[in-house]
Amino acid sequence: MKQSTHILSLTLILAFSAACRSTSDTPDWVWFAGDLHVHSSGASNDTDGLSWPEDIAATARERGLDWLVLTDHSNSTGSMHCEDVEDCPNLGPEFPWQDEVTRLSDATFVMVDGNELSPVARSPGMGEARGHVGCLPPRDGFTFDGAFIDRPDGDVTGASAVEQCVAVGGWAIVNHPFPGVPWITYDWSTTTGFQGLEVWNGGLRWDQGDERALAAWECLVASGASVVPVAGSDNHKISIAIPGTELDPPLGQPRTSVALEPGTPLTWPAIRNALAAGRVLLHEENTEIVASRDPESATWMLRGHSPLPSRLELRRIPLGTNCDPSDPDGTLHEVVFDASVEGAFEQLTPIATALEANEQGPLYAAITRDAMAPSMEGDVAMTGLIATLLPQSTGGL
Numbered sequence: 291m292k293q294s295t296h297i298l299s300l301t302l303i304l305a306f307s308a309a310c311r312s313t314s315d316t317p318d319w320v321w322f323a324g325d326l327h328v329h330s331s332g333a334s335n336d337t338d339g340l341s342w343p344e345d346i347a348a349t350a351r352e353r354g355l356d357w358l359v360l361t362d363h364s365n366s367t368g369s370m371h372c373e374d375v376e377d378c379p380n381l382g383p384e385f386p387w388q389d390e391v392t393r394l395s396d397a398t399f400v401m402v403d404g405n406e407l408s409p410v411a412r413s414p415g416m417g418e419a420r421g422h423v424g425c426l427p428p429r430d431g432f433t434f435d436g437a438f439i440d441r442p443d444g445d446v447t448g449a450s451a452v453e454q455c456v457a458v459g460g461w462a463i464v465n466h467p468f469p470g471v472p473w474i475t476y477d478w479s480t481t482t483g484f485q486g487l488e489v490w491n492g493g494l495r496w497d498q499g500d501e502r503a504l505a506a507w508e509c510l511v512a513s514g515a516s517v518v519p520v521a522g523s524d525n526h527k528i529s530i531a532i533p534g535t536e537l538d539p540p541l542g543q544p545r546t547s548v549a550l551e552p553g554t555p556l557t558w559p560a561i562r563n564a565l566a567a568g569r570v571l572l573h574e575e576n577t578e579i580v581a582s583r584d585p586e587s588a589t590w591m592l593r594g595h596s597p598l599p600s601r602l603e604l605r606r607i608p609l610g611t612n613c614d615p616s617d618p619d620g621t622l623h624e625v626v627f628d629a630s631v632e633g634a635f636e637q638l639t640p641i642a643t644a645l646e647a648n649e650q651g652p653l654y655a656a657i658t659r660d661a662m663a664p665s666m667e668g669d670v671a672m673t674g675l676i677a678t679l680l681p682q683s684t685g686g687l
């Protein structure tokens with residue numbers, strides 16, 4: 291397996307503009323955990339017929355997920371009879387489970403039907419990067435009943451996948467930009483137009499590909515882009531239990547939690563609003579970090595839990611830095627504050643001071659470890675990212 295040199299344990303991204311803050315803009319958020327990247331049988335032919343929406347919903351509820359998005363491959367939706375995962379005719383329709391997910395949702399659990407546009411590299415060899423683009427539904431679900439264009443092999447770019455998603459009202463996420471295999475690596479034919487970047491994909495937990503994706507996200511933010519970092523499991527077989535195997539990530543590991551204001555009903559429009567605003571927390575099951583401010587004293591706290599000895603960092607991304615997101619050369623962030631943490635923690639942090647001193651630099655917080663356990667056993671290598679309030683809105687709803 292790939293070795294990673296650092297582990298982000300859980301990062302609460304807290305990027306915000308000092309100029310936009312007021313003493314009343316930090317309500318006591320309520321967090322709802324979800325999975326943005328899940329494949330199902332009947333629409334993704336690489337699930338081996340082992341993951342049906344009803345079973346996915348049941349497992350999600352067991353694992354404490356409040357919501358999830360089915361993101362089946364565009365290159366096999368409608369052509370499940372095709373044996374070769376990457377060589378199917380694209381028949382569509384792309385969202386076959388819209389009625390089923392409505393049936394499986396209620397006031398405490400929301401499931402929606404999205405897609406993972408999956409253009410492929412030119413055969414033979416599959417050596418060219420193209421990329422996979424997650425596509426989240428509009429408020430009321432997709433009305434598009436055609437088929438996304440992901441063929442001919444090698445002719446459909448990542449930029450085309452992003453455009454096709456956005457054209458039908460979707461919220462586009464560049465998934466696993468640096469997966470370690472060439473044909474699903476993002477081709478960076480556009481660095482604009484997508485609203486999310488999957489900086490943490492469940493395969494191999496937190497790995498070097500995720501590390502590079504985080505660096506690419508920092509680069510995009512440093513360049514002034516409003517791109518929300520997200521995590522998704524990429525689960526293909528619902529029977530895989532946490533912590534999973536090297537190449538088979540379990541549902542909900544990692545997960546993206548979103549923050550809603552107290553009293554807000556759990557609905558897809560509310561979840562999508564929170565995603566678009568960047569109020570996200572990327573984490574594994576037992577690790578978390580959130581930031582909050584006492585309105586009386588204006589004191590900022592980072593609160594959370596880490597089951598293993600970890601380092602808590604408050605990071606600032608310097609705006610205006612020259613960098614190339616397609617080939618990031620290490621992370622850009624500066625560490626503004628750090629502390630050792632283990633178990634439940636509550637840390638007073640100099641967020642307010644950092645904001646005043648660095649008005650142009652978005653902040654986020656992370657829990658990191660120095661190394662990942664070489665074994666995939668146990669719930670040990672949590673990683674992640676945090677809640678974001680990016681400087682600008684990140685895409686209309």
Ligand SMILES: [Zn+2]
Nearest residue numbers: 406422465474
């Ligand atoms: Zn993919």
Ligand SMILES: [Zn+2]
Nearest residue numbers: 327329406524
């Ligand atoms: Zn996938």
